[in-house]
Amino acid sequence: xxxxxxxxxxxxxxxxxxxxxxxxxxxxxxxxxxxxxxxxxxxxxxxxxxxxxxxxxxxxxxxxxxxxxxxxxxxxxxxxxxxxxxxxxxxxxxxxxxxxxxxxxxxxxxxxxxxxxxxxxxxxxxxxxxxxxxxxxxxxxxxxxxxxxxxxxxxxxxxxxxxxxxxxxxxxxxxxxxxxxxxxxxxxxxxxxxxxxxxxxxxxxxxxxxxxxxxxxxxxxxxxxxxxxxxxxxxxxxxxxxxxxxxxxxxxxxxxxxxxxxxxxxxxxxxxxxxxxxxxxxxxxxxxxxxxxxxxxxxxxxxxxxxxxxxxxxxxxxxxxxxxxxxxxxxxxxxxxxxxxxxxxxxxxxxxxxxxxxxxxxxxxxxxxxxxxxxxxxxxxxxxxxxxxxxxxxxxx
Amino acid sequence: xxxxxxxxxxxxxxxxxxxxxxxxxxxxxxxxxxxxxxxxxxxxxxxxxxxxxxxxxxxxxxxxxxxxxxxxxxxxxxxxxxxxxxxxxxxxxxxxxxxxxxxxxxxxxxxxxxxxxxxxxxxxxxxxxxxxxxxxxxxxxxxxxxxxxxxxxxxxxxxxxxxxxxxxxxxxxxxxxxxxxxxxxxxxxxxxxxxxxxxxxxxxxxxxxxxxxxxxxxxxxxxxxxxxxxxxxxxxxxxxxxxxxxxxxxxxxxxxxxxxxxxxxxxxxxxxxxxxxxxxxxxxxxxxxxxxxxxxxxxxxxxxxxxxxxxxxxxxxxxxxxxxxxxxxxxxxxxxxxxxxxxxxxxxxxxxxxxxxxxxxxxxxxxxxxxxxxxxxxxxxxxxxxxxxxxxxxxxxx
Numbered sequence: 001x002x003x004x005x006x007x008x009x010x011x012x013x014x015x016x017x018x019x020x021x022x023x024x025x026x027x028x029x030x031x032x033x034x035x036x037x038x039x040x041x042x043x044x045x046x047x048x049x050x051x052x053x054x055x056x057x058x059x060x061x062x063x064x065x066x067x068x069x070x071x072x073x074x075x076x077x078x079x080x081x082x083x084x085x086x087x088x089x090x091x092x093x094x095x096x097x098x099x100x101x102x103x104x105x106x107x108x109x110x111x112x113x114x115x116x117x118x119x120x121x122x123x124x125x126x127x128x129x130x131x132x133x134x135x136x137x138x139x140x141x142x143x144x145x146x147x148x149x150x151x152x153x154x155x156x157x158x159x160x161x162x163x164x165x166x167x168x169x170x171x172x173x174x175x176x177x178x179x180x181x182x183x184x185x186x187x188x189x190x191x192x193x194x195x196x197x198x199x200x201x202x203x204x205x206x207x208x209x210x211x212x213x214x215x216x217x218x219x220x221x222x223x224x225x226x227x228x229x230x231x232x233x234x235x236x237x238x239x240x241x242x243x244x245x246x247x248x249x250x251x252x253x254x255x256x257x258x259x260x261x262x263x264x265x266x267x268x269x270x271x272x273x274x275x276x277x278x279x280x281x282x283x284x285x286x287x288x289x290x291x292x293x294x295x296x297x298x299x300x301x302x303x304x305x306x307x308x309x310x311x312x313x314x315x316x317x318x319x320x321x322x323x324x325x326x327x328x329x330x331x332x333x334x335x336x337x338x339x340x341x342x343x344x345x346x347x348x349x350x351x352x353x354x355x356x357x358x359x360x361x362x363x364x365x366x367x368x369x370x371x372x373x374x375x376x377x378x379x380x381x382x383x384x385x386x387x388x389x390x391x392x393x394x395x396x397x
Numbered sequence: 398x399x400x401x402x403x404x405x406x407x408x409x410x411x412x413x414x415x416x417x418x419x420x421x422x423x424x425x426x427x428x429x430x431x432x433x434x435x436x437x438x439x440x441x442x443x444x445x446x447x448x449x450x451x452x453x454x455x456x457x458x459x460x461x462x463x464x465x466x467x468x469x470x471x472x473x474x475x476x477x478x479x480x481x482x483x484x485x486x487x488x489x490x491x492x493x494x495x496x497x498x499x500x501x502x503x504x505x506x507x508x509x510x511x512x513x514x515x516x517x518x519x520x521x522x523x524x525x526x527x528x529x530x531x532x533x534x535x536x537x538x539x540x541x542x543x544x545x546x547x548x549x550x551x552x553x554x555x556x557x558x559x560x561x562x563x564x565x566x567x568x569x570x571x572x573x574x575x576x577x578x579x580x581x582x583x584x585x586x587x588x589x590x591x592x593x594x595x596x597x598x599x600x601x602x603x604x605x606x607x608x609x610x611x612x613x614x615x616x617x618x619x620x621x622x623x624x625x626x627x628x629x630x631x632x633x634x635x636x637x638x639x640x641x642x643x644x645x646x647x648x649x650x651x652x653x654x655x656x657x658x659x660x661x662x663x664x665x666x667x668x669x670x671x672x673x674x675x676x677x678x679x680x681x682x683x684x685x686x687x688x689x690x691x692x693x694x695x696x697x698x699x700x701x702x703x704x705x706x707x708x709x710x711x712x713x714x715x716x717x718x719x720x721x722x723x724x725x726x727x728x729x730x731x732x733x734x735x736x737x738x739x740x741x742x743x744x745x746x747x748x749x750x751x752x753x754x755x756x757x758x759x760x761x762x763x764x765x766x767x768x769x770x771x772x773x774x775x776x777x778x779x780x781x782x783x784x785x786x787x788x789x790x791x792x793x794x795x
Contacts, residue, residue, distance in 0.1 A: 321466065321467075321468070321469070322510075322514060324466075325425075325464075325466050325514070326514065326515075328464060329425075329464070391513065391514060391515060392514075394513045395509075395510050395513035395514045397513070
């Protein structure tokens with residue numbers, strides 16, 4: 001009899017950095033230091049001032065790294081809250097200014113934090129949501145957006161287009177989106193959760209009005225993120241209370257988490273060029289070797305115009321969840337890349353939007369590489385994937 | 398061995414998985430997503446298809462320290478169990494969806510997938526025992542707890558399926574299983590047992606069928622007089638042996654209550670009559686499934702005709718795919734579509750699907766209730782009585 005898996009399990013080959021990535025040791029140190037301290041950043045006494053100082057220095061560091069102004073950083077509990085605040089808050093504020101503004105333009109491949117918020121706005125707040133299609137590589141055609149805006153610019157409350165897709169890694173044409181929207185003074189939100197630290201993100205230069213970022217995707221802690229928000233935009237608040245964060249987002253600030261977030265983000269942005277070059281090299285090697293082991297494996301999305309650490313691959317004739325389970329047994333951790341409902345992987349809405357059928361969409365795995373990924377991780381996958389695919393194919397028959 | 402433990406989110410399958418771990422197997426917990434609408438989140442934990450149940454199963458796997466996955470079998474479950482259930486009712490028969498699920502899903506689709514993925518066996522929380530037989534085969538026996546015994550719903554399993562099955566709870570009484578769950582720190586220890594058909598959320602089988610089959614009015618006919626004594630909105634709402642809720646316009650001549658005796662799906666005629674007329678002593682079955690070698694000649698044993706029903710002494714004769722069962726004591730409320738499971742002592746020999754049930758020997762009260770000239774009142778397929786849906790599903794999956 002073999003020992004229970006927990007007893008024999010080797011250290012994992014972790015290829016799911018797009019889900020979350022290990023914390024940077026410096027961020028752990030910064031956070032740990034603050035965990036031992038007392039001081040509500042809103043208090044007026046010495047302890048409060050000390051907490052406040054950490055928060056504001058963190059805010060300044062994040063602003064510097066993203067080329068934003070400190071006052072444009074609104075801390076939230078993470079990416080989902082930032083997306084909710086941007087979409088609902090800006091929609092309400094814009095519609096209150098002009099009741100004609102009920103259209104929200106976005107894409108079919110957004111993260112569920114965006115899609116489900118939009119769905120809620122459509123159901124409960126009368127929003128007319130238009131989800132624009134993407135091409136076979138997962139890219140929005142900016143002309144589609146342009147046409148959609150021009151049909152009736154006065155009625156558009158906002159535009160939201162993600163910077164980089166979380167499943168297939170497709171980098172969206174943010175500059176063109178901004179140009180099309182700003183021609184009519186329409187604000188633009190972008191979910192840049194997967195982008196910051198992976199590709200260059202310059203808030204001031206890119207022109208977007210609101211940008212979502214979260215800490216745990218770039219080496220910081222869970223439970224903290226930010227909406228980077230131009231000063232001239234005043235979204236309606238979702239969370240009411242003590243008026244922290246520009247009266248837009250109330251709640252006592254999590255000083256240790258904010259400190260860890262800032263250290264991680266500064267580091268991620270500084271290292272980004274080196275990190276991207278290293279990861280894309282590893283990623284290309286991974287794709288090449290997976291294809292060598294499984295000749296009919298198919299890379300989804302554009303081969304080069306994608307997040308450096310993203311490889312999203314379809315394995316015809318396999319169930320993605322069988323593959324995931326078999327790799328997990330061998331200590332290799334990845335993702336089917338799509339949303340789960342009660343633990344059941346759903347066919348990816350992103351792949352379906354790219355024109356793939358349901359079986360094809362269910363046969364995919366996302367391997368996402370990060371700061372701690374080594375060539376040995378790629379070796380382990382390259383060695384395992386052939387037999388695993390063979391077995392999963394047998395199980396699907 | 399490498400074992401897949403099917404974990405419903407209930408206490409039985411959690412303890413079964415724990416025991417498989419203790420036995421030294423390499424266990425992976427698998428929850429089967431069977432409901433098509435996965436948003437279903439009913440309270441009360443009566444079924445095995447809710448998000449809450451999936452969460453309970455996941456948490457139990459965490460406590461046991463075993464990997465856990467959800468396998469989506471909702472399409473197959475819908476096609477092979479739910480659709481079959483509806484079709485069978487439509488045809489006037491009473492299906493047992495739990496047997497069907499064991500035959501087609503748990504010990505077929507799941508087992509096949511587990512074997513293909515490199516596992517050796519599937520463990521479930523069913524109350525039944527496996528024992529080595531004289532020729533090295535695996536025998537399926539009743540559980541030691543007669544109140545919980547679920548060998549009936551496993552009577553469809555073949556030798557090949559049994560050889561890859563584990564039932565770690567068969568030698569334990571239910572209260573001990575709950576105590577063991579509590580001692581192991583499994584929070585499902587005091588979760589109520591499931592009793593209903595898992596895919597009918599509110600337990601209203603008649604309403605569920607009405608939605609799918611629509612209204613289908615028909616008449617009640619008194620078997621004694623041949624008179625029409627009332628009308629109804631759908632024959633599928635009635636079950637053989639049912640007395641309440643018939644709302645018959647005309648009282649019986651003898652003033653005694655009348656029971657549903659049979660259902661004719663095409664005409665929608667529901668036959669009613671005195672209780673004595675429910676008794677049958679001849680059962681014909683088709684589609685036999687044997688746990689080992691099929692009986693070669695007539696065998697004396699016992700037969701169980703519904704989940705948690707009594708064991709009737711019987712003589713069973715097998716001829717090709719036809720099984721003839723002579724009951725030594727008459728049984729009441731025998732439904733076409735239900736399974737007849739044949740036992741030799743505690744050992745399950747096999748099962749068949751009941752096609753007809755009839756009365757061969759005249760009985761004092763029953764013969765008086767039978768129209769003259771029908772010494773043998775064979776009930777054609779589709780009119781044999783229908784047991785209550787709750788009975789049909791009582792041994793719900795573990």
